[in-house]
Amino acid sequence: MARSLITLVGLILFWVLLSGMFVPFLLAAGLGSAIAVLLFTRRLDIIAGEAPPTYLNWFKFIVYCPWLIREIMVAAWDVTKRILHPKMPISPTMVEFSPTQKTDTGLVIHANSITLTPGTISVEVEPGRFLVHALSREGGASLAGSEMDSRCTSLERH
Amino acid sequence: MTIIIDILSAVFLAGGAFFCLVGGIGLVRMPDFYTRMHGASVTETLGAGFMLIGLMLQAGLTLVAVKLAMIGLLILFASPTATHALAKAALLSGLKPKLGEQHSGEGGISSKP
Numbered sequence: 311m312a313r314s315l316i317t318l319v320g321l322i323l324f325w326v327l328l329s330g331m332f333v334p335f336l337l338a339a340g341l342g343s344a345i346a347v348l349l350f351t352r353r354l355d356i357i358a359g360e361a362p363p364t365y366l367n368w369f370k371f372i373v374y375c376p377w378l379i380r381e382i383m384v385a386a387w388d389v390t391k392r393i394l395h396p397k398m399p400i401s402p403t404m405v406e407f408s409p410t411q412k413t414d415t416g417l418v419i420h421a422n423s424i425t426l427t428p429g430t431i432s433v434e435v436e437p438g439r440f441l442v443h444a445l446s447r448e449g450g451a452s453l454a455g456s457e458m459d460s461r462c463t464s465l466e467r468h
Numbered sequence: 469m470t471i472i473i474d475i476l477s478a479v480f481l482a483g484g485a486f487f488c489l490v491g492g493i494g495l496v497r498m499p500d501f502y503t504r505m506h507g508a509s510v511t512e513t514l515g516a517g518f519m520l521i522g523l524m525l526q527a528g529l530t531l532v533a534v535k536l537a538m539i540g541l542l543i544l545f546a547s548p549t550a551t552h553a554l555a556k557a558a559l560l561s562g563l564k565p566k567l568g569e570q571h572s573g574e575g576g577i578s579s580k581p
Contacts, residue, residue, distance in 0.1 A: 328538070330531045386514040389506055390487065393494040402503050402567050425548035428509040431502065432548075433555045443555060443565055445506040 318348050365415045367467045374461055381458070382427055389428040389445060401447045407454035408438050410463045420462040424453070477525035484518030491515055501558055502565040505551055512547045516540070 325340035326332075392400055411417045421432040424442055429449045434441035444450030453459075487510055494507020520540045527533040559565075 327531075328535060382513050386487065386510050389494070389510050390490045390514075393490055393497060393507060393510070398497060400498075400503060402500075402565060404565060404567065421552065422545070422548040425509075425551050426513060426544065428513055429506055431505055431509070431555050432552055433559050435552070443502045445503060 314348060314352065317351065318344055321347055365413050365467055367465050370461075370465050374465060377461065378423055378426070378458075381423075385430075385449075386428045388449075392445065400445050403444045403447050403450040404433070405442045405444055405450040405453050407440055407442070409440050410455075410459055411466060412437075412463075413466050416462050416466040419465060420459060423458055423462065427458075473525050473528075477522045480518045480522030480525065484515050484520075484522060487511065487518060488515035500566040501563060502555065505555060509547075509551065512543060516543050 321344035322340060325344060326337075329336055329340065392398060409417060409420050411420055417435060417437060421435040421440065424430050424432045424440070429445040430453065431443045432440055433443050440453075442450065442453055444453070491507050491509075491511025494510060495504050498504040498507050517540065520536050524533045524536045527536060
């Protein structure tokens with residue numbers, strides 16, 4: 311119940327932030343939309359369960375974001391060079407490895423970080439098993455036990 | 469001061485346009501479905517990111533800039549999820565990725581670009 315209330319308040323604040331107008335009709339529409347979304351999420355049963363805010367070390371997450379952005383830029387530049395190279399030096403590989411995260415939140419952050427980094431896409435994600443498609447063999451080989459893996463694990467809080 | 473911001477934002481917008489174009493070229497040049505997705509990921513990270521930064525510089529400290537930042541966050545959360553769902557669906561439906569060296573006899577793969 312408390313989580314539903316937090317979700318509702320959050321949704322209403324999000325509406326107000328995006329609309330920026332305080333006309334009664336729009337505020338009522340926002341309230342209606344927030345309630346509708348809340349009912350949908352309750353029906354989907356995704357409010358309860360493992361809630362990211364309590365399972366995440368937020369301070370480390372804030373440090374992690376700039377590091378990830380830097381990684382994305384380096385990887386994107388690498389993929390850009392491969393695309394524009396006349397011979398297109400790619401060597402697609404499928405790599406299977408075991409991530410070290412224990413919680414769903416950690417696994418999701420790791421899998422999304424892999425996909426967000428150009429040149430690698432997480433195809434199958436299960437606890438203890440990631441299947442990743444990599445554009446180059448070097449990119450695929452550097453996945454298991456990577457710095458990203460250990461950083462994502464250190465984000466978890468049990 | 470405004471001219472500096474204008475130039476900076478122009479640089480970011482041009483950079484974003486460049487990476488969007490590169491993503492498009494990648495889509496056309498890559499040999500199969502999975503590798504094409506790598507091309508598209510350049511567009512959705514650096515292309516969209518630089519564009520949004522350029523637009524935020526134009527918007528200044530307004531509600532519009534906050535909305536642009538929200539769009540950026542949405543892209544950062546939604547695009548990897550969508551890409552993952554797409555790749556997984558392709559694999560489950562039996563589409564085999566082409567692996568290994570794609571170009572016959574050119575030897576461009578072992579040498580780093």
